[in-house]
Amino acid sequence: NAGVTQTPKFQVLKTGQSMTLQCAQDMNHEYMSWYRQDPGMGLRLIHYSVGAGITDQGEVPNGYNVSRSTTEDFPLRLLSAAPSQTSVYFCASSPGTGGNTIYFGEGSWLTVV
Amino acid sequence: ELKVEQNPLFLSMQEGKNYTIYCNYSTTSDRLYWYRQDPGKSLESLFVLLSNGAVKQEGRLMASLDTKARLSTLHITAAVHDLSATYFCAVDLYNNNDMRFGAGTRLTVKP
Numbered sequence: 204n205a206g207v208t209q210t211p212k213f214q215v216l217k218t219g220q221s222m223t224l225q226c227a228q229d230m231n232h233e234y235m236s237w238y239r240q241d242p243g244m245g246l247r248l249i250h251y252s253v254g255a256g257i258t259d260q261g262e263v264p265n266g267y268n269v270s271r272s273t274t275e276d277f278p279l280r281l282l283s284a285a286p287s288q289t290s291v292y293f294c295a296s297s298p299g300t301g302g303n304t305i306y307f308g309e310g311s312w313l314t315v316v
Numbered sequence: 317e318l319k320v321e322q323n324p325l326f327l328s329m330q331e332g333k334n335y336t337i338y339c340n341y342s343t344t345s346d347r348l349y350w351y352r353q354d355p356g357k358s359l360e361s362l363f364v365l366l367s368n369g370a371v372k373q374e375g376r377l378m379a380s381l382d383t384k385a386r387l388s389t390l391h392i393t394a395a396v397h398d399l400s401a402t403y404f405c406a407v408d409l410y411n412n413n414d415m416r417f418g419a420g421t422r423l424t425v426k427p
Binding site for chain 1: 320347349357358359360361364366404406408411412413414415416417418419420
């Protein structure tokens with residue numbers, strides 16, 4: 204059971220480039236989300252999805268897009284990378300929003316130069 | 317705006333000692349989560365607290381939730397080196413997994 208899988212693990216981008224961080228889960232979880240973690244801080248919610256075809260904004264959505272075409276996948280797109288988006292990105296999933304355990308991926312380290 | 321404040325932010329303790337990490341939050345919520353993060357690693361779920369007065373224990377860690385005081389505690393009993401990590405609390409803002417995290421408590425347990 205792979206759980207929550209993120210790719211790539213490390214990426215360096217130039218300012219203005221776009222890219223997609225991939226996230227897949229094999230637990231048939233309805234809820235998926237993306238967080239960013241900056242040094243010395245807790246995680247901040249970027250976008251989330253409560254099911255296929257449904258997405259919504261979190262605390263810090265600007266500069267990011269998401270889509271949820273399948274239950275398994277929840278990609279995060281950086282439209283025009285900025286140095287302020289240098290961070291560690293975590294994808295997470297859970298069976299629902301009823302106080303279930305939330306499972307996190309291993310993280311994607313992104314540097315924008 | 318919701319604030320989630322953890323203290324202390326840094327904690328160095330001797331093996332065998334007890335200590336408590338505090339998590340205060342500024343809005344009404346009855347869902348609080350505790351996570352552990354090792355350096356360079358992902359987050360591991362420790363406890364999910366879903367009601368006022370909830371208490372959960374796993375090994376040397378015990379978490380509690382007082383929704384009236386807007387306070388959760390993570391108590392460490394007889395610390396061992398393996399507990400060295402950063403511990404985060406997170407409040408479920410709208411009971412929809414819209415989580416707000418504290419800044420984390422970096423715990424170091426010394427022999």
